[in-house]
Amino acid sequence: MTITETPLPSKQDQTNNNSSSNDTVKRQMILIIDFGSQYSELIARRIRETEVYSEVISYRTSAEKLKELNPKGIILSGGPNSVYDEYAPQCDPEIWSLGIPVLGVCYGMQLMVKQLGGGVERAKRGEYGKASLFIDDPTDLLTNVESGSTMWMSHGDSCTQLPEGFSILAHTENTPCAAIAEHQKKLFGVQFHPEVIHSEYGFALIRNFVYHICGCEPTWTTQTFLEQSIAEIRKTVGDKRVLLALSGGVDSSTLAFLLHEAIGDQLTCMFIDQGFMRKGEPERLVELFNDQFHINVEYVNGRDRFLAQIEGVTDPEEKRRKIGHEFIKVFEEESTRLGPFDYLAQGTLYPDVIESADTNVDPKTGERVAVKIKSHHNVGGLPKNLRFKLVEPLRKLFKDEVRKVGRAIGLPEEIVSRHPFPGPGLAIRILGEVTSDKLNILRDADFVVRDEIKKAGMYHDFWQAFAVLLPVKSVGVMGDKRTYAYPIVLRLITSEDGMTADWARPPYDLLETISNRIVNEVKGVNRVVYDITSKPPGTIEWE
Known part of the structure; x- marks a missing residue:
């Protein structure tokens, strides 16, 4: 979405202009048919980043309903199934005859190939993670996509035979049909995930589909x-x-x-x-x-x-x-x-x-x-x-x-720009039983974390930065006296959307300052540790 400087309209202007602006947005729409991919929402977000409206709908939506919705284009999401599973989700095969451009992603591509008479089989070698994409046809979908660039793969099945009228647009070392097209009917498929940030030219590909192939205009602002x-x-x-x-x-x-x-x-x-x-x-x-x-x-x-x-x-x-x-x-x-x-x-x-x-x-x-x-x-x-x-x-x-x-x-x-904060708040950042004393300890420790990253000018470098209080105590020494107090866990992470996350690598000086302040200023704490677990396998919150 793009922020413009146009002043907000008056109540009367709003009433008069509402129906026309609403119709404009509806005409410029891309629909994402969801087959259970963890990235379906991400596809919709990427479409909206092009300033075109998008919605995620069920794979059970009929072709008749799709025609009624009148999208400018359709994207078939990935999914955890094989197209040959007994209960694999299927889309209405009449979709291919609607005259609406379609882009199949991973499972969506495999389903397109299968329903249109091609072949999909278990690959001799699965492909997961980064792969170099080599362009065979640099037109339409792959315009301005650099050959040899990285795309993100996650599949165990592969297309072994193209349906009639389809051609190969790109391949990888392990996947001969990494991108395919039936140019006349505007049907396209990619075996990789252009929506994830790991795909270098993924957004360029999405823009090609939205603007060049579907003919959309940027009306979603x-x-x-x-x-x-x-x-x-x-x-x-x-x-x-x-x-x-x-x-x-x-x-x-x-x-x-x-x-x-x-x-x-x-x-x-x-x-x-x-x-x-x-x-x-x-x-x-x-x-x-x-x-x-x-x-x-x-x-x-x-x-x-x-x-x-x-x-x-x-x-x-x-x-x-x-x-x-x-x-x-x-x-x-x-x-x-x-x-x-x-x-x-x-x-x-x-x-x-x-x-x-x-x-x-x-x-x-x-x-x-x-x-x-x-x-x-x-x-x-x-x-x-x-x-x-x-x-x-x-x-x-x-x-x-x-x-x-x-x-x-x-x-x-x-x-x-406030960091995401869970509804139950500090109650789920205190592991085990929550008491008034523990809340006071965690509140003070959390304040130190936020205060120091703001002083360092790094608040916006993290998706979240917070403290966690563990329900255990450890031995320490302060002022030549033995202490027996709680540890605080620091959790500083980076992320694009919270779906996946990585632990941040802040300067050691910042960690040292946070640790020293917590131990010296927060009564009941004698130890600070740093969580270096990504999501997955962990989650962002501890509870």
């Missing part, structure tokens, strides 16, 4: 989204009141600014302080919204009751469940006190929509095509029997798009 959303909020809400549960994160904060721009004082934000936020954050949040931006925030102090709910709880999933349940209870109580409200605003994002849509359940086996690693860190959803109607203006956005919208609408950079 931040300004377009703002104009549409503000008009839709005003039309939906009218003169009614809206309640928003504000967490202080970029999603709910952007939503608060967007709603306030649209409906002003009809918005009330509720901030529930469950006692698990970082040092100074609750006070700073209330100060910013109430005093600086004049957005009404009702502060609810729930620290004691949340801590009581997880007393003695050591299982991380049980912590999440109890915190989520208590959040709902407090929210219902306080909304009744502050109400009545007609609408509830939620910061639902597009990845949440994709995950909850259940698009990847095989109709025969009842199993998901893709495996879910663990439950999400954020506090669970609100109950279905709440008396509100929902307003979810961000439900079509990815996280990076939300940040762009936040900046465009005036959200402070300290919130826009």
Whole structure:
């Protein structure tokens, strides 16, 4: 998405112009048919980076429905299956006759080959990781893609016979058909993953498909989204009141600014302080919204009751469940006190929509095509029997798009660029039982981490940087006296999107400064260790 300098329209302009701008975006759309790939969402994000709208849909979507949606192009995602598995997901074979350009990625390419009469077999040698791509036909899909450049492979099957009318565009050392095309029908396939950052010219390939092959125009911009959303909020809400549960994160904060721009004082934000936020954050949040931006925030102090709910709880999933349940209870109580409200605003994002849509359940086996690693860190959803109607203006956005919208609408950079923070907060960065004393220790240690990386000018070099408190103690010596205290784990990681992550390599001087400050300033800690585990095999959070 591109941020433009065009001023926000008036309420009357919004109402008059909404339908035309909405139609423009709909005409410029690429659909991603999901076969269970862990990268399906990433494909959609890459398309949107070209300023063209994209959506992820189920592989069970019929060709008739696809024609009705009228996309400019279709991308078939990868997936964990073999096309010859008994319950391998299949797309409607009529897709090939719609006259819409199609790009198959990995499994998507293999399915295209199989359904159009070609051959796919288990490769004598699988191909995983980096591979050099050698160009045989530098036109159309591979325009400006350098021969010999690196592409990311992850496949055990390979195309052994092309369908009629197809030709080879590129090969690798182990894969003769690494990229293929039926130019007349605009059907293309690649055995590699152009959407991942490891593929050097992957984005160039995606742009070729979007612009050169599908003929799209860059209509998906931040300004377009703002104009549409503000008009839709005003039309939906009218003169009614809206309640928003504000967490202080970029999603709910952007939503608060967007709603306030649209409906002003009809918005009330509720901030529930469950006692698990970082040092100074609750006070700073209330100060910013109430005093600086004049957005009404009702502060609810729930620290004691949340801590009581997880007393003695050591299982991380049980912590999440109890915190989520208590959040709902407090929210219902306080909304009744502050109400009545007609609408509830939620910061639902597009990845949440994709995950909850259940698009990847095989109709025969009842199993998901893709495996879910663990439950999400954020506090669970609100109950279905709440008396509100929902307003979810961000439900079509990815996280990076939300940040762009936040900046465009005036959200402070300290919130826009805030590191991701789990809904249960510090409660899942304290392994084992959570107590008031442990929260104070971790809060102080975490503050040192953030303070020092900001002083070093490195805050934006990390995807996340935080401290973890372990439920063990070790022997130390301080002032010629024996100590028996907790260790703090430093977790500094780099990532593009949080799906994969690597441990950061900060200067030793920075690590030394953080360690010295924590040991000297945080009572109850005598040891600091550094986590050098990537994701996978680990996760970013410890619980």
